[in-house]
Amino acid sequence: MKRRKVIKHIGLGLSAGIALPGWLASCKGDDPAPTPGYEGTVAIVGAGAAGLYTADILKAQGIKVILFEASDRLGGRVKTLKTTDKPSASLIFNSLSPLSSDFPNELGAGQIIGSDSSWGKVVEQLKLTTVNLGTATTNNYFLDGAFVESSAAEADSDFIAAKNFFDNIATYSGGNVSVQQAILSAGISPRMYAILNSWIGNKYGTTNERMSMLALSDGLKLVTRNNELQTLSDNPMQDALLSRFSNVAVDVMSNTVVSEIDYTGEKIVMYGENTASAETFSVEVDKVIVTAPVSILKSGSISFTPGLNAKKTAALSRMDMDPALRILLDFKANFWGADSGFLYGGTTAPDYFTSGAGRSDVNRTMAVTIAGPEAATLSALGKDAIPVLLAELDTIFDGKATLNIRKDLNDNIIAIIQDWSLEPFIKGGMSYAKPGGTNQDRIDLAEPVNSKLFFAGEATDVNGEFGTLNGALLSAERAAQEVIDSI
């Protein structure tokens, strides 16, 4: 695509003193289809699941789209480990030797939550084979400092009470307190606190102490999908996402950080920088959909002129996004159970997952997910977080973790850390509502401004699917519809 054509195509308007960046001339692919009745351009900030899907829907309507992605890759929090991945501050390789796994290793979203969910339907359309974790694996527990198999846990009356609490979150009718306070009020035994944190707080990117029970309950009341949990049998999640949205990949400007969105005038002026060339840019568009995570919106690294209204800033103040880590540990043998799915109840790491279970005989890799303050502590340790996890496993499994961990010829443990808090344009795991927050905050955050500024991304999901790929996709459908309605 020629530079002159790009200017015409996306209606670029250059501010005085800001040179046209050369990287804009490197746009690949053909022009979008002619726009029936609408000549404007819709810019999308972020090429994660929400950004790609909004672009896909609008482009299918013949609307011109352009996506600005701050990082050098597409997919956002959907990221699969590749053999070509280079170490960085946020992706730490403890050894140069590869993991022994013969299946894709997910560094972000790994599970399909609901076989009939938005993401489940995409996977079905793509005809990708899946593993039903509910039937192929069994979840086991750390309880009273020991490994407890599912069957034994299910016979424990404290466990039954905790499970009952968990299964009935959607029917909660108490005050706007933390999940942990609701657990205390329900009289659940302290023996179950860590397991409940594995099931709830950590799954939503934080801890039970930090998140609102009422907002979670209000959200879960709205969920319509089933609860079948799946993984892809053979395919990387990132490839699945990009293959579904491959038609809009050509519309993505990578390494393009949007820093200001001025929607004062008839046209919206966006300012930013291409980090690969260190060139600044400004561009005029007609509508903007912002899909950047809550952490980015809260940090103020994208400034809005005029500033975001009080409703949105209040909503943001009641939401947060905590650090989150995915640590891959590779063992010589599976000492915790070949058909084991999740190991719940850890306090250092609330979620140890046997990522090969149901899809490989080489299922001796653990994908560990830690969110909240503990993730911040481990993040600060860098590589030294790995022995801390092994120490927790050693306590439960009589030293078998240290005994079985794979090492390279230089005695380095073969492990990989994806630190989402150090991804400069994501800065954390997923959005959650703090005590005092409600589902209305997501509705307020999602609300369009002046038929010009629109919001998508998992945090703006209003169907109880926040913090998931389903939420990101549903928010994309909503925002794309709002854009179409505004034309």
Ligand SMILES: Cc1cc2nc3c(=O)[nH]c(=O)nc-3n(C[C@H](O)[C@H](O)[C@H](O)COP(=O)(O)OP(=O)(O)OC[C@H]3O[C@@H](n4cnc5c(N)ncnc54)[C@H](O)[C@@H]3O)c2cc1C
């Ligand atoms: C460890 C972990 C495990 C998870 N597990 C699951 C799971 O099993 N199942 C599930 O369904 N979900 C899971 N999730 C959640 C899921 O990954 C996310 O909800 C979803 O991917 C979010 O998509 P999004 O488009 O809303 O945001 P993102 O994917 O974060 O996309 C936003 C994009 O905006 C870009 N951006 C930010 N600022 C700017 C800027 N200034 N200019 C330009 N671009 C910018 C970012 O680089 C990013 O690419 C997990 C998340 C994490 C972190």
